[in-house]
Structure formats: C-alpha cells, structure tokens
Amino acid sequence: GEDVEQSLFLSVREGDSSVINCTYTDSSSTYLYWYKQEPGAGLQLLTYIFSNMDMKQDQRLTVLLNKKDKHLSLRIADTQTGDSAIYFCAEGVTDKLIFGTGTRLQVFP
Amino acid sequence: DGGITQSPKYLFRKEGQNVTLSCEQNLNHDAMYWYRQDPGQGLRLIYYSQIVNDFQKGDIAEGYSVSREKKESFPLTVTSAQKNPTAFYLCASSIMGWRRDNYGYTFGSGTRLTVV
Numbered sequence: 001g002e003d004v005e006q007s008l009f010l011s012v013r014e015g016d017s018s019v020i021n022c023t024y025t026d027s028s029s030t031y032l033y034w035y036k037q038e039p040g041a042g043l044q045l046l047t048y049i050f051s052n053m054d055m056k057q058d059q060r061l062t063v064l065l066n067k068k069d070k071h072l073s074l075r076i077a078d079t080q081t082g083d084s085a086i087y088f089c090a091e092g093v094t095d096k097l098i099f100g101t102g103t104r105l106q107v108f109p
Numbered sequence: 110d111g112g113i114t115q116s117p118k119y120l121f122r123k124e125g126q127n128v129t130l131s132c133e134q135n136l137n138h139d140a141m142y143w144y145r146q147d148p149g150q151g152l153r154l155i156y157y158s159q160i161v162n163d164f165q166k167g168d169i170a171e172g173y174s175v176s177r178e179k180k181e182s183f184p185l186t187v188t189s190a191q192k193n194p195t196a197f198y199l200c201a202s203s204i205m206g207w208r209r210d211n212y213g214y215t216f217g218s219g220t221r222l223t224v225v
Contacts, residue, residue: 008149033213042115042199042216043152088151090213095159096142096167097214101151 004091004100011106018076020103022089025070029091032065034074037086037102046074046087081107111136115200115217121225122187122194130185130220132200139205141183142214145169146197155198158183159205187222195224 004024012018024032030051035043049056049063049072056063062075072089086102113134122128132141143155154167158177172191177183183202187194198221201214 031213035213035216040219040221042218043201043214044216045213048213095140096154096157099144099152101149 004089004098006087006089006100006103008101009104009106011108012079014079014081014107014109016079018079018083018105018107020074020076020087020089020105022072022074022100023070024072024089024091024098024100026091026093026098027067027070029093031092032063032072033090033092033097034061034063034072035088035090035099037088039085043088076105079105079107081109083107113200113202113215113217115198115220117220118218120220120222122222124224125189127186127188128222130187130198130200130222132183132185132217133181134183134202134215135181136202136215137180138202138215139180140203141177142201142203143167143173143175143183143185144199144201146199146219152199155185194222197221 006022033048034046036046037043047058060077064073084107086104088099088102090097090099116131140159142157144152153169155173156175158164174186199219200217203214
C-alpha cells in the first residue's frame with residue numbers, strides 16, 4: 001500500500017546543516033513535496049521536486065531524489081533557530097497526496 | 110489576498126455532542142481535504158472532495174461527515190460516534206489535476222478540538 005516514512009526527530013546545532021530523510025512507496029509519483037509546520041499552525045509548502053529530477057536547489061534548501069531507492073531528502077544549509085518545526089514529505093498518489101509522519105527538527109544554539 | 114480559512118481556532122465539545130468545523134477558500138480550487146493530526150502520527154486523511162456535491166472517504170472517515178454544497182466551502186462534522194475526537198484538524202485545498210502542476214496543497218491554520 002501507500003506509505004511514506006520519516007524519522008521522528010532531528011536535533012542540530014545552529015549554523016550546521018540539517019538533513020531530513022524520507023522514503024516513499026509509489027514509483028508513479030509525479031511530484032514530491034516538502035512542507036513545514038510551525039507550532040499550532042497549518043502546513044506551508046517549502047519546495048517540491050518533479051520525479052524526473054535528481055536535485056533541486058532553492059536558496060538554503062536542497063532536495064535530492066533517488067528514484068531507484070524511492071528516497072527523498074531535504075538539506076537545510078546554515079540551520080537557524082527559526083527553522084525549528086516539523087517537516088513533512090509528501091508524495092502524489094492518484095488523486096491525493098500521502099504525507100509522512102513528520103520529522104521534528106530542533107535547533108539549539 | 111486568496112487563502113483558506115478555518116474556524117474556530119479552538120473548539121471545546123462535551124461528550125455526546127456533534128460539532129462542525131468550518132473551512133472556506135477563495136482560491137478557486139476544485140478539491141478540498143480534511144486531515145486529522147495526532148502527535149507522532151502525521152496527517153491522516155478523513156474526507157476529500159474533488160467537485161461540488163461529491164466527496165470520498167479517506168482512511169479514517171468513521172465518526173465524521175462532510176458536505177460540499179459550494180465550491181468554496183467544505184465543513185466537517187465530528188459526530189458523537191467518533192470515539193476519540195480530541196485532535197488538531199487541518200483543511201486543505203488544491204487545483205484539480207495536481208499531477209500536471211507543482212502547487213501541491215494549500216493548508217488552513219487548523220482547528221484544535223478538545224472533548225471536555
């Protein structure tokens with residue numbers, strides 16, 4: 001069945017890079033997405049990658065896609081305290097998106 | 110500005126009562142979705158609708174009901190049959206044919222429902 005998995009927690013020091021990983025199951029996914037959720041708020045689209053791409057860079061964000069292994073990652077360069085949030089990956093499956101469990105990123109000084 | 114609005118932000122319900130959560134969008138999006146979020150469980154799809162007067166059950170529809178009488182509105186009713194309704198509820202909308210574009214979903218700011 002459809003499943004998207006992420007590790008639950010990641011803790012990094014301010015200024016370091018963060019890498020959040022995600023595995024998905026549906027090889028027909030056309031787009032894959034990364035969303036950010038701050039406490040008590042809805043989800044905000046951070047970035048996306050089309051399935052025929054291997055990498056996409058958007059300022060401090062780098063998305064890597066390994067279609068063979070169905071693995072998606074989000075790298076945040078120079079992580080700041082404002083990046084502390086829950087990050088969700090999502091894959092498109094037929095007529096809806098399937099979300100992962102979310103990774104809580106904690107940034108400490 | 111276009112967006113998606115959920116109300117109220119906080120809602121308290123007594124056991125045995127039905128409550129309705131509001132979701133309104135002015136993005137002219139065709140599809141709308143309701144998710145439930147519990148700590149450590151990510152987002153679980155309750156119901157979704159791709160067109161007015163039509164909707165489909167998601168993974169956890171039991172104890173919930175929806176209607177889609179207008180394109181802009183997709184209210185969710187949490188009925189007394191829902192055994193554990195305390196959660197954070199998120200509404201989202203999207204352009205139909207998302208596989209041909211890169212917009213994904215637009216989310217509301219959520220409603221936190223607590224049963225007292």
